Amino acid sequence: MATVQNFTPGLEGIIACDTAISFLDVEHEEIVIRGYDLIEISKKLKYLDLVYLLLESRLPSDEERDNLEREIKAEYGLPENVLAILKLLPRQMDAMDALRTGISALAGFDPELEDHSPEANRRKTIRLLARIPAIVANSYRAGQNLPLLEDRPELSYSANFLYLITGTTPGELEASIFDQSLMVYSEHEMPNSTFTARVIASTLSDIYGAVTGATASLKGKLHGGANEAVMRMLLEAGTEHKIEPLIMEKLRNKERIMGFGHRVYMKKADPRALFMKEALLKLCDEIGNWELYDMCVIGEEVIKREKKLYPNLDYYAAPVYFLLGIPIDLYTPIFLSARTIGLCSHVMEQIGNNRLFRPRVQYTGPRNLHP
Structure with missing residues (x-):
């Protein structure tokens, strides 16, 4: 069988190019x-x-x-x-x-x-x-x-x-x-x-x-669609009291919970998620209703406890966009x-x-x- 050295599925960890544009320094978040x-x-x-x-x-x-x-x-x-x-x-x-x-x-x-x-x-x-x-x-x-x-x-x-x-x-x-x-x-x-x-x-x-x-x-569900899936899950739960049971049911059914985990951010939180979390709180303060924020915090705690995964940007950007009146699509x-x-x-x-x-x-x- 013909082989090529250093085969890595999905090119994970492979350096594809030199760039002076950006870099994810995970260790320093x-x-x-x-x-x-x-x-x-x-x-x-x-x-x-x-x-x-x-x-x-x-x-x-x-x-x-x-x-x-x-x-x-x-x-x-x-x-x-x-x-x-x-x-x-x-x-x-x-x-x-x-x-x-x-x-x-x-x-x-x-x-x-x-x-x-x-x-x-x-x-x-x-x-x-x-x-x-x-x-x-x-x-x-x-x-x-x-x-x-x-x-x-x-x-x-x-x-x-x-x-x-x-x-x-x-x-x-x-x-x-x-x-x-x-x-x-x-x-x-x-x-x-x-x-x-x-x-x-x-x-x-x-x-x-x-x-x-x-x-x-970006259309692919493994890349850009997570923010939409997050918002639909939050709407499916409806209240902060139902978000944990819904997530636990999905985990039992071995469904993927979108908005968590990232090939780069595996052991530390996505700093963009934390930034959007603050933005969500500001919007909730503005309207005087914190239910979406509370739901997201509970969901974050459940996934961290059950799967040891952290939220990525999409998890908190989704409810921010919802409160801004943006259609999920x-x-x-x-x-x-x-x-x-x-x-x-x-x-x-x-x-x-x-x-x-x-x-x-x-x-x-x-x-x-x-x-």
Whole structure:
């Protein structure tokens, strides 16, 4: 039997590339983004500060951040033909499939599609950041027979995104927490979707194709759908008194409890989860109802006791999005939208020092057969 040395199922522990973008320092419970702690940035700065950091490898001044926001807002608005495509999609179509289709269609309207220069890819990144939120929101609204909404440039980038989803102008706390959620979803080293984007980019395909492929990857239940599953479990339980019995029943039935465990975070908590836990408490304080927070805390304690697993980001992001009035079907598309800047940064880095990904296999089939 032919063999390849160092075979590791799922490429677990395999170093796939050099990167100066991000690193998960599990021992120190830190997510490093171009030298900065993601959680510290998320507490002190805004999503567009992080976008600038990923694009330019340094934090912006206030003026530079404002200029970046103007750049993005100048690219607001979907082509009419893309809107027409979104309206033609089947009503029962999965929101991630609709998003993937919208991004792919958008590629055809970019005059710099085949220009792989750093300058052109930066401009295309700006366009994707400007337009993916509109695809997320309006593909869903079209499927629900709701009126499509236009961007409101007078709102901040994140407040506009939340408005497109809910149809309501968010308050200051809601806009701030949504902005923070985009930050903690923005970049996370080398998950499957980012690896997919880099593999596609390594062929010198275009940046839209790489993001489209990443969207298909993120749709998978083992990657991006956990936040939706968490919220459905919480709604199934309904009250804090029923969450433990429900989880115990699921464990007896050997069902997987989504929102817990992570291939990287096995022995320590995901710091992003702890950050969103604080955000959830703020929202509960705002409305004067702490039941969702109490349910989540009980669930966290049960899984830690029974399985010795810690919550990941999705576990606390799900109820945060629920309280922000976001439809459950859009939780994963929002994840992809927030991650767009991380994906595009990886694509640009890959192209800047490219080598085609072409791994080998460990063959386990028969040999020496003859017709």
